[in-house]
Amino acid sequence: MNVPLSAYLARIKEPLKGLAETLSKDFPYVSVLSTDSTGMLFSVRKRAIDVRQSNWCERGSVIRAFDGRRYLEYSFNDLEEGSLNDIESLAGTIRERLRTSSAVSGRLPFGIPELPSISEQPLSETWQGEVEILPEAVQQIVGRLSRLKDRAFELSEHLVEIEVRFEHMRVSKLFVSGKRELEQSYIWAQGYLIPVLRRDRTIREMFASYSGLKGMELIDEMEAGLEETMIVGGQLLDAERIEPGEYEVILSPNIAGLLAHESFGHGVELDMFVKGRAKAAEYLGKSVASPMVSLRDGARAAEQTGTYWFDDEGVLGGDTLVIQEGIFRTGISDLLSAMRLGSPPSGNGKRESFERKAYARMTNTFFTAGKDSLEEMIASIKNGYLLEQFLSGMEDPKNWGIQGQILYAREIRDGRLTGKLVSPLFMFGYVPDVLSSVSMVSGEVMRFGTGMCGKGHKEYVKNSLGGPYIKTVMRLG
Amino acid sequence: MMINRLQELLAGIPELAAWRFSDRQIQGQELFFVRREVDMQRSKDVRRTYLTVYRDFQEGDKKYRGSVAVQIHPTYTAAEIRALIEQSLNSARYVRNQHYPLVEPGLEVPQMPASSFASRPLEEWLGPLAETIYAQEDSEKARINSAELFLNRIDNRIVNSHGLDVSYRSYSGYLELIVEDDGKAGEVELYRELSFSEFQPEVLAAEVRDQLHRCRDRGAAGATPHLKRFPVLITGDPVPDFFEYYLTQSSAQSVYYGISTAKVGESIQGDAIAGDTLSLTLEPFLKNSPSSAPVDVDGFALKPTRIIDAGKLERYWGPVRFCHYLDVPPTGAIGNVVVQPGTKTLDELREEPHLEVVYFSAFVSEPLTGDFGGEIRLAYHTDEDGKRHPVTGGSVSGNIRDVESHLRFSRETRSCAGFQGPLSVLLPEISVSGAASTGL
Numbered sequence: 001m002n003v004p005l006s007a008y009l010a011r012i013k014e015p016l017k018g019l020a021e022t023l024s025k026d027f028p029y030v031s032v033l034s035t036d037s038t039g040m041l042f043s044v045r046k047r048a049i050d051v052r053q054s055n056w057c058e059r060g061s062v063i064r065a066f067d068g069r070r071y072l073e074y075s076f077n078d079l080e081e082g083s084l085n086d087i088e089s090l091a092g093t094i095r096e097r098l099r100t101s102s103a104v105s106g107r108l109p110f111g112i113p114e115l116p117s118i119s120e121q122p123l124s125e126t127w128q129g130e131v132e133i134l135p136e137a138v139q140q141i142v143g144r145l146s147r148l149k150d151r152a153f154e155l156s157e158h159l160v161e162i163e164v165r166f167e168h169m170r171v172s173k174l175f176v177s178g179k180r181e182l183e184q185s186y187i188w189a190q191g192y193l194i195p196v197l198r199r200d201r202t203i204r205e206m207f208a209s210y211s212g213l214k215g216m217e218l219i220d221e222m223e224a225g226l227e228e229t230m231i232v233g234g235q236l237l238d239a240e241r242i243e244p245g246e247y248e249v250i251l252s253p254n255i256a257g258l259l260a261h262e263s264f265g266h267g268v269e270l271d272m273f274v275k276g277r278a279k280a281a282e283y284l285g286k287s288v289a290s291p292m293v294s295l296r297d298g299a300r301a302a303e304q305t306g307t308y309w310f311d312d313e314g315v316l317g318g319d320t321l322v323i324q325e326g327i328f329r330t331g332i333s334d335l336l337s338a339m340r341l342g343s344p345p346s347g348n349g350k351r352e353s354f355e356r357k358a359y360a361r362m363t364n365t366f367f368t369a370g371k372d373s374l375e376e377m378i379a380s381i382k383n384g385y386l387l388e389q390f391l392s393g394m395e396d397p398k399n400w401g402i403q404g405q406i407l408y409a410r411e412i413r414d415g416r417l418t419g420k421l422v423s424p425l426f427m428f429g430y431v432p433d434v435l436s437s438v439s440m441v442s443g444e445v446m447r448f449g450t451g452m453c454g455k456g457h458k459e460y461v462k463n464s465l466g467g468p469y470i471k472t473v474m475r476l477g
Numbered sequence: 478m479m480i481n482r483l484q485e486l487l488a489g490i491p492e493l494a495a496w497r498f499s500d501r502q503i504q505g506q507e508l509f510f511v512r513r514e515v516d517m518q519r520s521k522d523v524r525r526t527y528l529t530v531y532r533d534f535q536e537g538d539k540k541y542r543g544s545v546a547v548q549i550h551p552t553y554t555a556a557e558i559r560a561l562i563e564q565s566l567n568s569a570r571y572v573r574n575q576h577y578p579l580v581e582p583g584l585e586v587p588q589m590p591a592s593s594f595a596s597r598p599l600e601e602w603l604g605p606l607a608e609t610i611y612a613q614e615d616s617e618k619a620r621i622n623s624a625e626l627f628l629n630r631i632d633n634r635i636v637n638s639h640g641l642d643v644s645y646r647s648y649s650g651y652l653e654l655i656v657e658d659d660g661k662a663g664e665v666e667l668y669r670e671l672s673f674s675e676f677q678p679e680v681l682a683a684e685v686r687d688q689l690h691r692c693r694d695r696g697a698a699g700a701t702p703h704l705k706r707f708p709v710l711i712t713g714d715p716v717p718d719f720f721e722y723y724l725t726q727s728s729a730q731s732v733y734y735g736i737s738t739a740k741v742g743e744s745i746q747g748d749a750i751a752g753d754t755l756s757l758t759l760e761p762f763l764k765n766s767p768s769s770a771p772v773d774v775d776g777f778a779l780k781p782t783r784i785i786d787a788g789k790l791e792r793y794w795g796p797v798r799f800c801h802y803l804d805v806p807p808t809g810a811i812g813n814v815v816v817q818p819g820t821k822t823l824d825e826l827r828e829e830p831h832l833e834v835v836y837f838s839a840f841v842s843e844p845l846t847g848d849f850g851g852e853i854r855l856a857y858h859t860d861e862d863g864k865r866h867p868v869t870g871g872s873v874s875g876n877i878r879d880v881e882s883h884l885r886f887s888r889e890t891r892s893c894a895g896f897q898g899p900l901s902v903l904l905p906e907i908s909v910s911g912a913a914s915t916g917l
Binding site: 048075079101102104138355476 | 512545608735871
């Protein structure tokens, strides 16, 4: 089923084109990105239900203008009724805001980087995503989530609380500039099962997540995953702390994705190269990983929550081979960083919303498949762990450290899973050491698109990560 | 205009038991620096209006209140708003929550203290702020790599169908600052974020100087030794995160959900406290805190409230809904936390061998389980000889419940976004994994 386009964006398209054209008389380059993204979040707990619009909802516009020396932006959403009928007046207000900004930075005792005006190839396109079932029936959604919650309590006597959450978003965006007119509309959904179990003084929280460019069909996956989630949740009550040290590890596809994301995801965002914050800049064309390792990123490299047709700067989404058989080939970029570095933009310019600046951001980031099997990997380890389910991670692009918070790991002794779990734990490592130590890679790639990714501790955007099972060496603590 | 239009549209809908909306008009100015160049300047004028509609229903003797919260964008037409209200009310019939009251008007709302930013147009503060930040660079060695500066003026209004109507103005400043140092083994950097709501150049300057100084230390740092179990002092930014555990355990919402078993009148800090006892107060207003507000999101008037006194839970805290469920007086959701400092000075806490961590990659504190930890970006290791060495790498991890009866809080305090309390917390022996390999 095709995802419908935004009626609001259709309504304002012509006025926005007029606005861009009017402002172009004063600014060599002008673009407008307008958004109209809607969605709902449903959360069912033991004693409470929450239904509200998703925090990812937005409707507004951002103007980007080049005044001949510098790039300026103005974000707004509070258009007076009828203001789009008087483009000259609206353009006058925006022109004043942009000029005020220009005057303020002009008075500051700081320099301005020399940048040319953006040059674009003409393009006019509309894209619509597809889902099996549009997520519209509130009664059905709340009913299915409530039954999942009830079933969870049947499955465990130790369950004290569970949150069953389902969220869907229809993302609609319109980009207009002198040469481009792009429109897209697609749906992503994500779901969570978060049971809390207690036995005596021990309390544990389990976490399972589901995502994709999907509609109601995602709830089918949640239903299928509940039993395994509750089993592992019960096992967590017996989990112990890990003895800190360096171990042979197998990263599950989920954890491999975290490694991809934090190492050569954040580490190759080219705005970090502009700032001189990325150690990877010294390694272009050089070996950074085992020859078994290849890594891709791209809005069109996979179908997950990082997918789109054009980015927030009007550049078409791409498919970038970041690491090819251990060699670092290229980074991912927003438009302005690409201009500063003299490289083609890769379609990775993303904003948290129309209110925020565009940065170089990841889309769908993943290690590609190898030829080994998980069974062979486990059999090859004398004393190590299979790491499962990350909770969070942190990048360190300058110094190539990596930190990951892991919910649990399965113990491997003498080539076999012992059935013992350790939880929670942290994984740490120096990126080149971890990637160079990769010695086995499995044949199937899985991708995960729940949660959100920050740049530092802000600018949260959707993306996905993933990979196959990967055997390497890491410090755990 | 928007508010009046909404009120008109909400009037006379029979299924609508109640409604509440919160409206935030935000004017923002933003500057982005790469070294000493202005990479971009942005501004914004945006409005965020959230409407919650309530629908009451009864099954047997049980009364329920279903609600749905939606954002009303300023560009919605009247027809779009009407359709959204209708959909929301229809959806609310499936939200079977125990009934609870809305905030009633009449409580005395405290006055929001005026910010120093109110004295000039917003854009005129960017220069003084940026110049204060960059004036702290005192050497070519440790320097500012990049900075992002945000300053917002926010006009807040909360209105409900019971006649409540509260307005106040707040300011929110934010700095993301990355500094770098040549380092003995190559360039290193330190990332930091600071929030503020006042123009306090001396405070801002001190924070930037401290970060530059710490970055020089990171550049000279050696590898963290594998200390196994060792006393750890956490200092500065991670400290507020550490206390999040106690906020979660004492919240009415956690108790109602069954994920906290904390009981009023009992110790919340374990048995037989041998260290400093925890005393924690929630404060509506804290100087230079963007979390300060006279009312919470429901419009409930806030006042200073002691939650934990000498390790004992005095009362639960939370918004009207969850306090009503527990049949305890509401406190509202208060944004600032004040923790009473300890009895020993920082120098006294540093007397014995310890590891003092001042920067983590990301300090993680799980408020439900009490698990905490993180990778060390900069720490100081004081060895048996009393020598203090900067170290980097490695990690610490532990669980608050294992250490809470032996915590020590510094007498020195620090204020930062939403928090005022001890500068440092000394944890008895916890797990410290070294930066070097520890052997397969």
